[in-house]
Amino acid sequence: MSESDKPLFTQHEHALEKEYQVCPDCGSELTIKHGKSGTFLGCVNYPNCQYTRAVVEHERVEDKPLPGSECPLCSHVLAVKQGRYGMFIGCSNFPQCHHIEHEAQELIQNVVCPSCKHGSLQEKTSRFGKKFYSCDAYPKCKFVVNHEPVEGQCEKCQFPLLLKRNMAAGIKYQCADKKCSHMQKLL
Structure with missing residues (x-):
């Protein structure tokens, strides 16, 4: 096989192809599926098995306290947190205190x-x-x-x-x- 006839990627080098993955719930194969929320791995035995998993695991960011800041409700330190819609600043005393800093609306x-x-x-x-x-x-x-x-x-x-x-x-x-x-x- 000449150099120009070789495929650009071999099967094990393709970006989305992973090694054979098994569903932890039923033992069937997992495949890449596409839904309204994006791409995910799902069991081929659907609808009998409902197992899904994100293709890319997002790293969870730990709360980072902001030294010198104070919650106006409970006087605890404010922290940078990660929520479902991105990063925000909130009270480190959550769930006892639900204070969240909001941008001043003009x-x-x-x-x-x-x-x-x-x-x-x-x-x-x-x-x-x-x-x-x-x-x-x-x-x-x-x-x-x-x-x-x-x-x-x-x-x-x-x-x-x-x-x-x-x-x-x-x-x-x-x-x-x-x-x-x-x-x-x-x-």
Whole structure:
């Protein structure tokens, strides 16, 4: 076999192929499967056997105390912790104390919520890193928009809030009322 006829990877060198793996529950073979949460190893005897395991085991990060910090609720030291949505700062006295440090949410030019007319809209970040704007009176008011809110009135329906949209033709303002969604160029 010439050098150019050899496969790029041999069977034992392939990145996802592992040695023959056995299900610890039923003794059947484990195979790579794909689901809505990503790739995982699952038993070929499914649905009779429900065993699954992550393809890549993520290393668990131990809590790291922050010297000189203090929990405002119980006065214990704050620590950097790992949660289901990533890293965060929380009280080292968990589960007795449930304090978590939150980033200061910035109010958007004191734009009043058009739904409850009491709260103000503030910028937040979803667990996926996307920005959105919601009423600070949550959970009483569940008003939320995905684009930057601007004080103004829709010229078509008179809804008291516009959304700043950066379009190919330049910046336009869209009515925040989902029933209207009228686009206008000027405030």
